[in-house]
Amino acid sequence: MAAGPLEDHIQLEGPLDVEATLYSGQAFRWRRGDQGWHDGFVRNHPVRIRKENDELRWRSARPMKPQHMAHYFRLDDSHDAFLRSAPRDPFLQTALARFPGLRLLRQDPWEIFISFIISQNSNEAKIRRTIEDLCRRAGPKATFDNQTLHAFPPPARLAALSEKELRATGMGYRAPFIHAAANLVATGTLEPHRWATRPYEDVFGELLEVPGIGEKVADCILLYGCDHRRAFPSDVWVRRFVKETYLRTRSRTSHSAIRDFAWRHFGEDAGYAQHYLFHYRRRVGALAASPS
DNA sequence: AGCCAGGCTAAGA
DNA sequence: TCTTAGCATGGC
Numbered sequence: 001m002a003a004g005p006l007e008d009h010i011q012l013e014g015p016l017d018v019e020a021t022l023y024s025g026q027a028f029r030w031r032r033g034d035q036g037w038h039d040g041f042v043r044n045h046p047v048r049i050r051k052e053n054d055e056l057r058w059r060s061a062r063p064m065k066p067q068h069m070a071h072y073f074r075l076d077d078s079h080d081a082f083l084r085s086a087p088r089d090p091f092l093q094t095a096l097a098r099f100p101g102l103r104l105l106r107q108d109p110w111e112i113f114i115s116f117i118i119s120q121n122s123n124e125a126k127i128r129r130t131i132e133d134l135c136r137r138a139g140p141k142a143t144f145d146n147q148t149l150h151a152f153p154p155p156a157r158l159a160a161l162s163e164k165e166l167r168a169t170g171m172g173y174r175a176p177f178i179h180a181a182a183n184l185v186a187t188g189t190l191e192p193h194r195w196a197t198r199p200y201e202d203v204f205g206e207l208l209e210v211p212g213i214g215e216k217v218a219d220c221i222l223l224y225g226c227d228h229r230r231a232f233p234s235d236v237w238v239r240r241f242v243k244e245t246y247l248r249t250r251s252r253t254s255h256s257a258i259r260d261f262a263w264r265h266f267g268e269d270a271g272y273a274q275h276y277l278f279h280y281r282r283r284v285g286a287l288a289a290s291p292s
Numbered sequence: 293a294g295c296c297a298g299g300c301t302a303a304g305a
Numbered sequence: 306t307c308t309t310a311g312c313a314t315g316g317c
Contacts, residue, residue, distance in 0.1 A: 122297055122298085126297075214299060214300050
């Protein structure tokens with residue numbers, strides 16, 4: 001019989017909306033459990049978390065340092081700095097007021113790299129199923145609370161799967177993309193752990209060379225996995241919103257034109273703003289300008 | 293049942 | 306350089 005799970009907590013000082021943060025389309029492995037608990041992985045170790053009053057509390061099989069949890073949830077001043085310095089855009093203000101505790105997570109670049117290649121032209125439910133199946137097939141086992149879970153597979157394990165095995169997860173035509181991408185990392189051609197400290201434009205250009213990665217997915221990887229907060233993923237809705245609201249055009253607009261506008265209008269944290277706009281639209285509906 | 297999904301690639305203007 | 310068909314699969 002294994003020992004009971006370890007438990008620890010952090011005293012929260014800024015707003016944290018766990019529900020919005022974990023289920024806003026930036027992470028795909030969290031699940032809602034009983035009594036307000038959420039089951040998932042941090043630093044690729046199983047963990048169960050819950051907010052209790054103004055504390056973030058968690059249980060894990062292995063010790064999980066508060067500093068690591070704080071890093072994952074961005075419980076440092078970069079979130080508050082964004083709230084303070086966010087541009088006085090009336091639409092962004094609407095989203096900020098509704099979800100003040102929505103945070104950009106700091107996730108593992110390798111996992112985000114693979115996850116967002118899978119995400120193309122798919123939907124969240126399907127993406128989650130595919131990633132879970134991938135972990136079940138190739139991820140290292142981890143025991144937590146008498147359950148056998150599977151962590152996200154490391155590059156070598158994923159690279160060892162054949163395209164046929166990859167297709168069995170339901171990822172369809174993306175299988176050769178994932179196969180090639182995993183090999184690029186497994187052989188050291190790509191180094192995800194360096195992407196956060198390299199210039200945004202350099203990594204963006206490098207990612208575009210990878211089959212299956214275009215501008216939108218590249219920006220998702222940079223924003224959600226590499227802490228490059230100016231990366232501005234424009235899915236069909238964000239794109240339409242920017243075109244109709246700000247650019248006032250119906251003609252086709254290039255991704256780079258959208259990004260250029262976003263940087264001028266939203267500044268260095270454009271990607272942070274994007275995440276609020278995106279989440280608000282999915283949870284609440286069309287954005288209206290805030291009345292002040 | 294049929295359209296759509298946090299798009300991308302390749303081919304053809 | 307810009308536009309468009311085709312793409313695997315499953316959710317809704």
